[in-house]
Amino acid sequence: MSNTDSFEEVVKTRREEKFAEFDTTEKGVLQKFHHALHTNTALVPLIVLLAAILVFGLILGEKFFSPFALTLILQQVQIVGVLAAAQSLIILTAGIDLSVGAVAVLCSVIMGQFTFRYGVPPFFAVLLGLAFGTAIGAVNGWLVSKVKLPPFIVTLGMWQIVLAANYLYSANETIRSQDIEAQAPFLQAMGTTVKLGGANLTFGVILMVILVLVLAYALRSTAWGRHVYAVGDDPESAKLAGVNVHKTLMSVYMLVGFICGLAAWVMIGRFGSVSPSATTGVIGNIQAITAVVIGGISLFGGRGSILGSFFGALIVGVFELGLRMAGADPQWTFLLIGVLIIAAVTVDQWIRKVTA
Amino acid sequence: MSNTDSFEEVVKTRREEKFAEFDTTEKGVLQKFHHALHTNTALVPLIVLLAAILVFGLILGEKFFSPFALTLILQQVQIVGVLAAAQSLIILTAGIDLSVGAVAVLCSVIMGQFTFRYGVPPFFAVLLGLAFGTAIGAVNGWLVSKVKLPPFIVTLGMWQIVLAANYLYSANETIRSQDIEAQAPFLQAMGTTVKLGGANLTFGVILMVILVLVLAYALRSTAWGRHVYAVGDDPESAKLAGVNVHKTLMSVYMLVGFICGLAAWVMIGRFGSVSPSATTGVIGNIQAITAVVIGGISLFGGRGSILGSFFGALIVGVFELGLRMAGADPQWTFLLIGVLIIAAVTVDQWIRKVTA
Amino acid sequence: MSDPILKARGLNKRYGKVTAIDNCDFDLMPGEILAVIGDNGAGKSTLIKALSGAVQPDSGKIWLDGQEVAFASPNDARANGIETVYQTLAMSPALSITDNMFMGRELRKPGLMGKLFRTLDKKAMEDFAREKLAELGLMTIQNINQAVETLSGGQRQGVAVARAAAFGSRVIILDEPTAALGVKESRRVLELILDVRSRGIPIILISHNMPHVFEVADRIHIHRLGKRAAVIRPSDFSMSDAVAIMTGAMEPPASMAA
Amino acid sequence: MSDPILKARGLNKRYGKVTAIDNCDFDLMPGEILAVIGDNGAGKSTLIKALSGAVQPDSGKIWLDGQEVAFASPNDARANGIETVYQTLAMSPALSITDNMFMGRELRKPGLMGKLFRTLDKKAMEDFAREKLAELGLMTIQNINQAVETLSGGQRQGVAVARAAAFGSRVIILDEPTAALGVKESRRVLELILDVRSRGIPIILISHNMPHVFEVADRIHIHRLGKRAAVIRPSDFSMSDAVAIMTGAMEPPASMAA
Amino acid sequence: ADVSACLITKTDTNPFFVKMREGAQAKAKELGIELNAYAGKVDGDNDTQVAAIETCIANGAKGILLTASDTSSIVPSVQKARDAGLLVIALDTPLNPIDAADMTFATDNFLAGELIGQWAKGALGDKAADAKIAMLDLDVSQPTVGVLRDQGFLKGFGIDLGDPNKWGDETDPRVVGHDVTQGNEEGGRKAMENLLAKDPSINVVYTINEPAAAGAYEALKSIGREGDALIVSVDGGCPGVANVEAGVIGATSQQYPLLMASKGIEAIAAWAKDGTKPQATDGKSFFDTGVALVTDKPVDGVKSISVADGKKLCWG
Numbered sequence A, B: 001m002s003n004t005d006s007f008e009e010v011v012k013t014r015r016e017e018k019f020a021e022f023d024t025t026e027k028g029v030l031q032k033f034h035h036a037l038h039t040n041t042a043l044v045p046l047i048v049l050l051a052a053i054l055v056f057g058l059i060l061g062e063k064f065f066s067p068f069a070l071t072l073i074l075q076q077v078q079i080v081g082v083l084a085a086a087q088s089l090i091i092l093t094a095g096i097d098l099s100v101g102a103v104a105v106l107c108s109v110i111m112g113q114f115t116f117r118y119g120v121p122p123f124f125a126v127l128l129g130l131a132f133g134t135a136i137g138a139v140n141g142w143l144v145s146k147v148k149l150p151p152f153i154v155t156l157g158m159w160q161i162v163l164a165a166n167y168l169y170s171a172n173e174t175i176r177s178q179d180i181e182a183q184a185p186f187l188q189a190m191g192t193t194v195k196l197g198g199a200n201l202t203f204g205v206i207l208m209v210i211l212v213l214v215l216a217y218a219l220r221s222t223a224w225g226r227h228v229y230a231v232g233d234d235p236e237s238a239k240l241a242g243v244n245v246h247k248t249l250m251s252v253y254m255l256v257g258f259i260c261g262l263a264a265w266v267m268i269g270r271f272g273s274v275s276p277s278a279t280t281g282v283i284g285n286i287q288a289i290t291a292v293v294i295g296g297i298s299l300f301g302g303r304g305s306i307l308g309s310f311f312g313a314l315i316v317g318v319f320e321l322g323l324r325m326a327g328a329d330p331q332w333t334f335l336l337i338g339v340l341i342i343a344a345v346t347v348d349q350w351i352r353k354v355t356a
Numbered sequence C, D: 001m002s003d004p005i006l007k008a009r010g011l012n013k014r015y016g017k018v019t020a021i022d023n024c025d026f027d028l029m030p031g032e033i034l035a036v037i038g039d040n041g042a043g044k045s046t047l048i049k050a051l052s053g054a055v056q057p058d059s060g061k062i063w064l065d066g067q068e069v070a071f072a073s074p075n076d077a078r079a080n081g082i083e084t085v086y087q088t089l090a091m092s093p094a095l096s097i098t099d100n101m102f103m104g105r106e107l108r109k110p111g112l113m114g115k116l117f118r119t120l121d122k123k124a125m126e127d128f129a130r131e132k133l134a135e136l137g138l139m140t141i142q143n144i145n146q147a148v149e150t151l152s153g154g155q156r157q158g159v160a161v162a163r164a165a166a167f168g169s170r171v172i173i174l175d176e177p178t179a180a181l182g183v184k185e186s187r188r189v190l191e192l193i194l195d196v197r198s199r200g201i202p203i204i205l206i207s208h209n210m211p212h213v214f215e216v217a218d219r220i221h222i223h224r225l226g227k228r229a230a231v232i233r234p235s236d237f238s239m240s241d242a243v244a245i246m247t248g249a250m251e252p253p254a255s256m257a258a
Numbered sequence E: 001a002d003v004s005a006c007l008i009t010k011t012d013t014n015p016f017f018v019k020m021r022e023g024a025q026a027k028a029k030e031l032g033i034e035l036n037a038y039a040g041k042v043d044g045d046n047d048t049q050v051a052a053i054e055t056c057i058a059n060g061a062k063g064i065l066l067t068a069s070d071t072s073s074i075v076p077s078v079q080k081a082r083d084a085g086l087l088v089i090a091l092d093t094p095l096n097p098i099d100a101a102d103m104t105f106a107t108d109n110f111l112a113g114e115l116i117g118q119w120a121k122g123a124l125g126d127k128a129a130d131a132k133i134a135m136l137d138l139d140v141s142q143p144t145v146g147v148l149r150d151q152g153f154l155k156g157f158g159i160d161l162g163d164p165n166k167w168g169d170e171t172d173p174r175v176v177g178h179d180v181t182q183g184n185e186e187g188g189r190k191a192m193e194n195l196l197a198k199d200p201s202i203n204v205v206y207t208i209n210e211p212a213a214a215g216a217y218e219a220l221k222s223i224g225r226e227g228d229a230l231i232v233s234v235d236g237g238c239p240g241v242a243n244v245e246a247g248v249i250g251a252t253s254q255q256y257p258l259l260m261a262s263k264g265i266e267a268i269a270a271w272a273k274d275g276t277k278p279q280a281t282d283g284k285s286f287f288d289t290g291v292a293l294v295t296d297k298p299v300d301g302v303k304s305i306s307v308a309d310g311k312k313l314c315w316g
Ligand SMILES: Nc1ncnc2c1ncn2[C@@H]1O[C@H](COP(=O)(O)OP(=O)(O)OP(=O)(O)O)[C@@H](O)[C@H]1O
Pocket: C015, C018, C019, C020, C021, C038, C039, C040, C041, C042, C043, C044, C045, C046, C047, C087, D140, D141, D142, D146, D149, D150, D151, D152, D153, D154, D155, D180, D182
């Protein structure tokens, strides 16, 4: 019967319907665990992190497994941790920022030189440094969003510009820790140590943790956060769906510039001095990207969680301190970190697979 | 009349139909030029390159506009040019290879040490170096394709591993140019100079040009090339459409490893010596990626042409030499290159826009 | 006869060698359902993209309620009350159904949390999404927090239609909204369209389904080779005529030629 | 009755909380057109993905021509002569129509160039592609070297169908092949399906278009909530019955329940 | 071994530091000390050196041998180590201020530069007045060692320095230009080519170290000018001395990293044993491990040793 009957009549009357449900055979803890892994992408790097701490703890004993050593890791990753938080935002929008480290170093130089060269009160010098970072972020964002240049190119160019400007402006001069301590201790505020038993926390470490938590909240529970994900996921669709892509990108790049300014302040706290040749300017970008990618954020944008990046930074920190404490020589440490980066992500991949 | 009549009958008989055609209003040179820009993505970086040469030529006069200076640029970019060709392949598959520079350096060390430490005849030492590069490529490819790790992570880890292995294996010892010249001149073969008037071409430069042309042909006119693009464009679709994604990825990564081996040989030709601490090991990856991106290949894969990368490498080379000849000091040169990278891509973007 | 709420004259859009719309005119009357039909590649989607700001025409003019407009982005059009379901659906694949439905107009929690911390009201948004999907009969969606990329083709389309219907205020444009839908779900969308019209909101409906078009449309815009070939009333012509005009098998009646 | 050419028993596929196919059986007889119908999200696409190697079922078995098979990839299935048009079309957006049609089975130039340098025969491939598109009535495609991402929704689907029809040898699976197609183009696809069957090749056709299904199908597999609810012959049942079974408004007739 | 010590170098990609480490390890083994070695990732990497010091404290080491990447930024960390009871000895590069470390065993890098500057001036004789000089430096970040050698060379050659804390601000027309080499052959060749393109008549080439010198030589050779230009360098590694012998390099300032390392280990052993600290060279604020100019073409008024002697003392 190839003629059309009035088959559509059947569906014209509405029946009572429920949403489909199925019996699932396996239940209980394992399944809940699987489900948790799926809905919370930061859980996998967290597991890798805990495993790494455990392994080094077993090898090195209480030397490593002490509050002192464990909080030392936090101190050693604080700069990378802050930069990784910034980098996460950009990578979530399917961008990449090669300039984060250099911007942080230049901001620290600005905070220092404005205080010492021009006599600006330290508090305002810090504010100016933060404003400067935000301004650089705005330039990056504008080039990416309005001129539609690839973020890689924009920030590669900016990296070189900022780094060179940093050397030129500072005349390669370090401001010594002793001088800062004597004349502008506020610049070192982030280095203030809080002792809790054997644990040593600095304001910088606390700032890093708070920053990560605030960003995690904003990404997950505000409209802005949803827009960041949407823009990274598929900018064309986001635009058609009514997201103001330009505004979202500008806000992200400017915020990232601001966070680089915070990283600058944290750097002064950690090293005491203001040094234009700080390595963060040269390798801070790769370190931050590494943390982000180990943490499970996709370089193609729109997928992953900022908590993951934080755990990613800690994973590298644990490996580095652990290997150093175990006395591996530098090239072997370097080599093993390479192996462990791959291994960490392999484990991650494997956990996802067996729980898929 | 909301009842169905037999409207489908209308289309059951086939009518004579032509493919749709429209009158286009603007015609002639300009339109052809637009069309050429659209179908040939390498044309835009070529225009930028020629413009850059012209501008420096006007500023610096015949000092720059001489066969000597222009072929000097080719010599200075030969290593980056070869690595950019390799990098292009990976980026076309939506990957990225951070290990290219380090693999090239280690291959050159292998060529040198196998000759000098183990007495392998230079010809075979070169072959072994090429084989070694290919093997590293295979490991990268396998981790990306089978273990499904992100290329960024795989090659970041590999970069560290290879670089460290390079120092450990070579004990940081340089093999002197004079010793190679005396005992194994074949290792320096790529440095052989061919003089044509004032122009100095080396075998290495010629190799680079041939390599780029061969790869351009393979990508454009063979099934393999189409598969490379398809895998980078949308791996899921490529798989569903019947492309052997694994085979394609393995072939790309292995070929890239092999090309890194070629770069190693070119390096020995250029430096005369075999040096484990060559800068290429550390920044060769970023240099190659920069050339690729300036050349218009998308970091998201599947779009762009390898000729573009070649022009991208040359653009950077022209800027660097031009600025140095114009007397900019190293820090200013560094800064201006940053500006010019952004400017080059802005011009590119602008040309595409006005001709869209 | 009143003035058109949305009107266009002489629109052109060319992509390199390809002509997508070719000196095309368009009229949507207040409160009507206007169907747009035409062969594949006739230029229907490009036309409505030009109307909704997703594409900028090379030349030609557009008026909304008598005022000349030039939308620079879909957001511009949306700010003017024009809501569109694009053929490609415009969803963020990795985000959830709820996230997609509320993209760009998220609900905040009431009280301090919403005002000060701008916290999203996930619960309210989920409930709303569930309800809209139930209205469309999409009862196979088991998990409202599923990423859109994991939905079946029809489920995805249903979400997009639900979004437009829920938020459109002045003009609703639907580009093949039932293409991937099942019998029941298609029927629900037709009912929804009629319901929207009864609220006084005019609708542009692109569809290849002739019975549906003839069932709900007030007027039919027949598109052919990038331009409007004719506008007919379903009461005056048969489906066969419409198809014949659309495919070029019949010349458009002189009086109706646009 | 002969043995099924493609048979499956007890297939299951779960994604986290979501059940896509639920202990599903399937039979395709030699030389037949088997239609698969069902609500959106019923699990039709997942079922055929499991049959064509694009998805690995959690449990269950599949036989091709009596031999148990377990395809690890679509390539495996293709090597066994199973050609599929997926609902998502599986095209490389940035590549041209021709590139997409010949993906994985490109033609090389005759003679030395082809043998030694493996040069593609672009001309031959373009001509072939043009011809196949003309057969489907897709006459609005102005430029055969257009990137697929720039095609209209229907043009894109036409290219995918042309590809499968041109290369399928043992089983052809079509997942909603006419969803985005116009009246004329849909008609051509139906003709193509009948033509393929006349060559003795069996076809699985997923569709929401009941008139089309009842016009061409030999048997209809009704899918509901992840499993086969019934298999009917279009001559024995009305469309209304089929829709009623599919939507759960009617219990499947006992004898026909799968 | 119950006494452990740390060696922290700027990098360990430079053979100089590799040899220093080998020297330290040999001595440590001899004295029964456990030695852990650390290094920055690139020249100038303060961050990793700080982390390394922290690790040494956490590990309970008795002392640290440090070649600082950033001579003033490292000071607070050094202070922390000293507060924790560790002996900190600066090797090769003095800290800023120099007394931030318990003792310094170093070459005088400025002096090393000055020696080759004086030698180059002497070797050119009258022609020094219109020399064309290429300055091949380390890195755009201007690490201190690079600045000291560069400015030392210019002083030795008789050129006005401007600000002695940075290079590049000289106004003397004899300086054709500066470029950076990363201290290897690759960078040396490119930098030389760049400066030659700017002015092909260059006849004096200062290089930060011997690998950079070898690269510069290749560039000169490729245009047939290797015979006309004088190359000077610093380090005195065995390949470098061989290059002096082969005429690639005119003269090089030799340093003694093995001596620094073994002296450093001995000092830590003594400190661990009875708390004695090492003494500075008379009249200096540090222990000078010496620097010698190696050349077979000695110049009046500049003290030098022969290549044969240099070969006996060379490292690596
Ligand atoms: N970005 C683009 N670049 C090049 N050509 C394009 C682009 N977008 C559309 N086209 C072409 O313009 C023409 C009209 O496309 P459009 O999508 O408007 O058709 P349509 O009428 O909506 O068809 P369908 O019914 O298949 O959806 C087609 O020939 C198409 O190939």
